[in-house]
Amino acid sequence: MALSDLLYPDNPKRRQELIHLHQELLDCMSTNFNATNELARVLNEHLGCTITHIRMRESSTVKENCDIIIQAMNEIQHQVQKIDSDMKEKLEPVLYQKLYDIKEPELEKIAIAHKVFSIVLGEATSTAGMVAIKLLSSNFLTLTVSKLVSLLAQIGASVLGGISITILGLGIEMILHAILGAVERNQLLGAVRSYEKHLAEFKAASEKYQRAIHEVTSLVRQQVQ
Numbered sequence: 009m010a011l012s013d014l015l016y017p018d019n020p021k022r023r024q025e026l027i028h029l030h031q032e033l034l035d036c037m038s039t040n041f042n043a044t045n046e047l048a049r050v051l052n053e054h055l056g057c058t059i060t061h062i063r064m065r066e067s068s069t070v071k072e073n074c075d076i077i078i079q080a081m082n083e084i085q086h087q088v089q090k091i092d093s094d095m096k097e098k099l100e101p102v103l104y105q106k107l108y109d110i111k112e113p114e115l116e117k118i119a120i121a122h123k124v125f126s127i128v129l130g131e132a133t134s135t136a137g138m139v140a141i142k143l144l145s146s147n148f149l150t151l152t153v154s155k156l157v158s159l160l161a162q163i164g165a166s167v168l169g170g171i172s173i174t175i176l177g178l179g180i181e182m183i184l185h186a187i188l189g190a191v192e193r194n195q196l197l198g199a200v201r202s203y204e205k206h207l208a209e210f211k212a213a214s215e216k217y218q219r220a221i222h223e224v225t226s227l228v229r230q231q232v233q
Contacts (some may be wrong), residue, residue, distance in 0.1 A: 029207055035208075036214045037073060038064060039154070043218045044080050046225055052227070053176070054136045057087045057131045071164035078160050081153045088143050089152060095144070098124045107144060117141045135228050142224050149220040156217050160209045 048059035062080045064073050065190055096104050103120055106112045121144075122137030128137070142150060 029204060032211065033207055034071065036211055037077070039218060040077055040214050043221045044077060044084070047084060047221045048080065050139060050225055050228055051084070051087055054139050055087070055091065055125065059083050059087065074160040074164035078164075081157050085150065091140055092144055094128055095121065095124055095140075098127055107141065110145075114141070117145065138227055139224060141226060149217075149224070152213060152217040152220050155177055155213045156210075158204060159213055163206050163210060165207050 045061055048057070052059055059080065060083075062076050065076070068076075083229055091220065092212040095107060099107075099120065107117050107120060118141050120135040120137070121140040125136040125140065
């Protein structure tokens with residue numbers, strides 16, 4: 009029996025929808041890789057971090073690429089926590105509390121953070137305090153990273169997590185063959201529907217993540233100008 013007869017005989021368009029899902033996933037992942045690298049560049053340049061540049065590996069599976077970006081995101085979270093620890097260690101309790109007091113002027117918070125980084129790094133860029141305060145005073149970025157990490161893990165564990173990235177350019181029959189080899193025919197419909205749900209959530213979380221990073225990087229660009 010042909011593959012087209014095995015997969016959704018009641019909906020011929022389903023095969024093309026499956027290809028579209030793959031491409032949407034790749035597009036989202038690629039954008040998230042770029043956004044993560046941009047944030048890492050800012051943290052490395054202005055806050056003395058050493059976060060490694062990441063890239064998608066076309067010879068690897070979807071899950072393996074999910075794991076790469078998860079590791080980078082976890083490192084970013086670790087660095088933000090370290091920044092907070094440095095502030096808490098170097099500052100008097102009253103000054104440390106000011107960093108999180110919404111009533112305190114933003115410029116005063118930035119000045120406090122800048123002094124800490126001047127001590128920690130020996131010399132800090134003019135934007136160091138601003139970047140630190142942006143990361144610390146709002147938990148939006150932290151929350152979006154946590155959400156995205158969770159969704160990436162779910163996608164990696166799904167039926168399509170084991171599919172190689174490179175297979176996406178090899179045609180529909182090759183993709184269907186790989187998926188049919190990864191899951192029993194009677195489980196495929198449920199698996200793909202579940203994947204559609206994960207992808208919708210992933211796209212929404214990706215947009216929030218990229219917007220949060222854009223807020224940080226835009227501040228840096230404005231300061232430089």
